[in-house]
Amino acid sequence: MSELESYRKPFETALRLLLVRWLQWSYDEPIHAFDLSFDCANTEICISLLTDREPHLIKRGLTGLEEPWPVAEWRLTGISRSGKHCFPDAAELVHWMHAQGNRAVPPGSDPVKFDSQLNEELKRFFFEVATGPVILHELRRFRRAATRLHVRVHWFFEQQPPLRYALE
DSSP states (O other), rough: GGGGGGGGHHHHHHHHHOOOOHHHHTTTTOEEEEEEETTTTEEEEEEEEEOOOOOOHHHHHHOOSSSSGGGGEEEEEBBBBSSSSOOGGGHHHHHHHHHHHSOOOOTTOOOHHHHHHHHHHHHHHHHHTTTTTTHHHHHHTOOOTTTTTEEEETEEEEOOOOOEEEEO
16 A cells, blocks of 8 residues: 555545535536646645636636646635645645655655656546545536536646546
């Protein structure tokens, strides 16, 4: 079992509660996409939702799903602002990320590859949580029947393609 597995349930709970809060706030407004972006070195996890009412996108004439996704213009919240301030349910995961991001690179290892391996492991972990039954259930509550909901997980300094899922 991966060390990350012990953080799955608390992180899933933090993410579910965030989505429940957003559902109440959005008044049944549909979402078109859900983005989970992160970086271990900066100890940051950001969740973004693309809705029908994104004023900055509307002004620029964008749909929000252009490549690269302009998530800075979406509804955004950080699960972590720093290693010290974060959602209580995600606190232990954020502290783990901070420790991993600051660990010493083993002698003879390539620092870039060392960083990439850690962030790729986190990307798979976050994707499994974001596309698991608990989170997909909450995401389905936002959408209208005709909407295709896109889910994406990516590391801010992506070397590989982001992981994507389309909820029909």
